[in-house]
Amino acid sequence: xxxxxxxxxxxxxxxxxxxxxxxxxxHLIGQKIAITSNKPQTTRNRIQTVYTDKRGQVVFLDTPxxxxxxNRLGSYMVRVAESTLKDVDAVLWLVEPxxxxxxxxxxxxxxxxRCRLPVILVINKIDTVTKDAVANAIETYxxxxxxxxIVPVSALRSNNTDTLLDCIFGYLPYGEPFYDEDTVTDQxxxxxxxxxxxxxxxxxxxxxxxxxxxxxxxxxxxKETIVEIDATIICERESHKGIIIGxxxxxxxxxxxxxxxxxxxxxxxxxxxxxWVKVKKDWRDSDFLLKNFGYxxxxxxx
Numbered sequence: 001x002x003x004x005x006x007x008x009x010x011x012x013x014x015x016x017x018x019x020x021x022x023x024x025x026x027h028l029i030g031q032k033i034a035i036t037s038n039k040p041q042t043t044r045n046r047i048q049t050v051y052t053d054k055r056g057q058v059v060f061l062d063t064p065x066x067x068x069x070x071n072r073l074g075s076y077m078v079r080v081a082e083s084t085l086k087d088v089d090a091v092l093w094l095v096e097p098x099x100x101x102x103x104x105x106x107x108x109x110x111x112x113x114r115c116r117l118p119v120i121l122v123i124n125k126i127d128t129v130t131k132d133a134v135a136n137a138i139e140t141y142x143x144x145x146x147x148x149x150i151v152p153v154s155a156l157r158s159n160n161t162d163t164l165l166d167c168i169f170g171y172l173p174y175g176e177p178f179y180d181e182d183t184v185t186d187q188x189x190x191x192x193x194x195x196x197x198x199x200x201x202x203x204x205x206x207x208x209x210x211x212x213x214x215x216x217x218x219x220x221x222x223k224e225t226i227v228e229i230d231a232t233i234i235c236e237r238e239s240h241k242g243i244i245i246g247x248x249x250x251x252x253x254x255x256x257x258x259x260x261x262x263x264x265x266x267x268x269x270x271x272x273x274x275x276w277v278k279v280k281k282d283w284r285d286s287d288f289l290l291k292n293f294g295y296x297x298x299x300x301x302x
Contacts, residue, residue: 007056009089009172014112016104019094020124024155025049025062028165029184049185050178055169057177061088085111090118090148090171092164097129097137097152101144109144118148118171122164127154190217193263197231197275200258204251205244212236213244226270229263233277244277252277 013021029051051058085091093112095105112119121141126134134152142150149167153160185192194215201213212235219230233255235241245252252275260273 006054006174006177007169007172008059008175008177009057010059010061010087011090011092011168011172012061012085012088013092013094014085014108015094016108019096020155021062021094024092024094024122024124024153024161025060027155027158027161028058028060050183051165052177052179052181052183056172056175057179057181058165058168058172059178085115085117088117089173090120090168091115092120092122092168094122094124095137095141096125097123097134099136099140101140113145119145120164120167120171121145121147121150123150123152124155126152127157127159189267190220192266193217193220193229194231196262196266197233197255197259197273200255200262201233201244204255204258212240222269226272227263227267228272228274230274231276233275234280235277236279236281238279241277241279 013025015021029049049060049062051060091112093108101109123134123137123141138150138152141147148171151160151164151167153164155161194217197217198213198215201215205213214234215231216234217229217231219228221228233244233252235244243251244255246254256273256275260271263273264271
């Protein structure tokens with residue numbers, strides 16, 4: 001690529017939990033990397049993905065939702081999200097199409113006003129409301145801050161995402177790409193596999209359990225025609241372990257079979273996935289265990 005003709009830059013996706021950041025990023029790059037669910041705090045680490053076309057390259061940083069932290073994992077997630085604003089060329093702030101601006105959005109607004117970067121307001125989930133509701137939401141947010149652009153989209157249905165990409169390239173500097181054009185993420189395969197398993201657990205399990213689980217991939221071994229994967233789902237209580245395993249192992253089999261399909265699609269290979277469940281009490285408040293499960297507090301400096 002000729003760096004006088006192409007652009008390259010870093011763009012952060014920020015927003016409260018469950019506004020659709022991971023869904024939007026997956027649709028923009030055309031591949032599933034970040035996990036999604038209808039439960040908040042699904043994304044725990046900063047996930048870096050890459051979109052490349054003839055205009056240049058966008059490196060998206062999908063951050064954990066900014067929320068009020070209740071434990072060390074929560075504090076880590078918030079610090080990761082807020083520190084990301086120091087490393088990018090532009091910011092996409094995702095909100096829902098409503099005229100109510102709550103305490104969570106107010107907190108993000110203050111962060112964005114201080115960061116002095118181009119901020120593109122993305123009003124997501126427009127497929128769930130009327131056009132008048134979208135127009136009212138735009139007017140409400142326009143009064144709060146002088147945004148570089150306001151773009152309404154439906155991440156789930158890919159409505160207006162091409163317009164959003166055009167808009168993003170408008171705010172990036174000219175330069176050479178950071179990655180080769182075949183790269184879509186900086187995440188190790190083991191980490192993506194662990195996240196895919198965690199996604200299926202989030203979707204299958206009852207409300208009170210998901211925040212308290214992590215997944216560790218113990219082994220990934222390529223054989224001639226199959227990839228053998230051993231992974232452990234970690235939970236905080238013995239009572240949760242029983243629910244995750246389910247009656248006669250039914251729930252664990254359900255999680256495993258759903259995860260295996262996604263993993264096979266990603267690896268383009270047959271997969272033999274074996275799952276175990278272990279209890280690690282209060283792991284979300286242990287720096288040692290957080291690091292062990294891939295959440296490194298040193299990555300999110302104050």
